[in-house]
Amino acid sequence: LLLLLLLPIHDPAGQLAVGELLLQCMYAARPDVSACSQAQLLQLLLLADRYDVPKVLAAVLEVFAGIAPADLEWCTLQALYCLPAGCSGFEAYQGVFAAAGDKLQDELGDLELTWADKQKLQLLLSLPQPALLQLLQDPRTRVASENTVFCSIGRWWQQQEQQHQPAGVSCADWQARQWQGAQELLQLVRMQVR
Numbered sequence: 001l002l003l004l005l006l007l008p009i010h011d012p013a014g015q016l017a018v019g020e021l022l023l024q025c026m027y028a029a030r031p032d033v034s035a036c037s038q039a040q041l042l043q044l045l046l047l048a049d050r051y052d053v054p055k056v057l058a059a060v061l062e063v064f065a066g067i068a069p070a071d072l073e074w075c076t077l078q079a080l081y082c083l084p085a086g087c088s089g090f091e092a093y094q095g096v097f098a099a100a101g102d103k104l105q106d107e108l109g110d111l112e113l114t115w116a117d118k119q120k121l122q123l124l125l126s127l128p129q130p131a132l133l134q135l136l137q138d139p140r141t142r143v144a145s146e147n148t149v150f151c152s153i154g155r156w157w158q159q160q161e162q163q164h165q166p167a168g169v170s171c172a173d174w175q176a177r178q179w180q181g182a183q184e185l186l187q188l189v190r191m192q193v194r
Contacts, residue, residue, distance in 0.1 A: 018043040022056060031059040038067070038076040046083070057092065065095040069102035074123065077103050081131035088130070097134075104135045110142040111152060124152065125159040129181035132156055136188045146189050153185045 018040055025031035025044075033044060033056075041060050048056035077100050087093050107123060114120040127135070135141055136149060143149055160181075 015043050018047060022047045022051070022053065025056040025059065026053055031056050033059050033063055036060075036063070038073050039079075042076060042079050049087070061092055061096060064099070067099060069099045069106060072099055072103045074103075074107075078126070078128055078131065081128040081134070085130075100131075101134055101138060104131060105138060105140050108135055109138070109140055111148045112142070112144050115148065115152075121155075125156055127156070129160075129185065133181075133185060133188075136185065150186075150189050153189070156185070 021033070021036070021040070022044060025033065025048075033041065036044065041063060044056065045060045045064075048054075048060060080096060080100050083093075088097050108114045108120060111124075114124050124132070124135075132153075136152075
């Protein structure tokens with residue numbers, strides 16, 4: 001008796017090749033994803049997580065672990081911090097988030113120098129909230145005063161207000177999320193009140 005089971009695999013729009021790669025890796029004894037671009041690795045990571053395919057997830061994370069922080073692409077860093085909130089807390093993801101934190105420090109770890117360089121300032125302002133939070137919480141981040149932190153959060157907030165609301169999210173929900181993220185960041189500012 002042959003039983004055929006069809007499972008629908010929903011891959012992100014335009015990512016059919018990554019969905020096919022997931023299927024190939026599911027049936028491989030040891031999935032090889034070393035030839036994938038960082039963007040493909042991220043998509044494969046999300047699919048392997050969504051469909052609970054631990055060996056593919058492990059293979060992707062192993063490749064990410066081999067990427068030096070300097071070689072981590074900026075768009076990959078930003079996408080990592082846009083993963084579902086729980087991902088950064090999983091032990092399996094710690095290596096890739098550590099590399100992302102190192103990349104943040106390499107590029108933006110001195111806030112005074114970041115403010116003095118227009119390109120670096122644009123990188124700072126384009127960060128997703130969790131990445132900015134990581135940068136500001138990191139004890140390696142260098143800053144001359146809390147005022148720089150406060151101004152960084154203020155400019156980042158202004159930039160966020162100019163972004164378009166994602167499809168499928170109500171205006172009230174979008175504003176509430178943005179405000180909650182800004183409040184979380186502002187808690188990092190240690191101002192002395194007299």
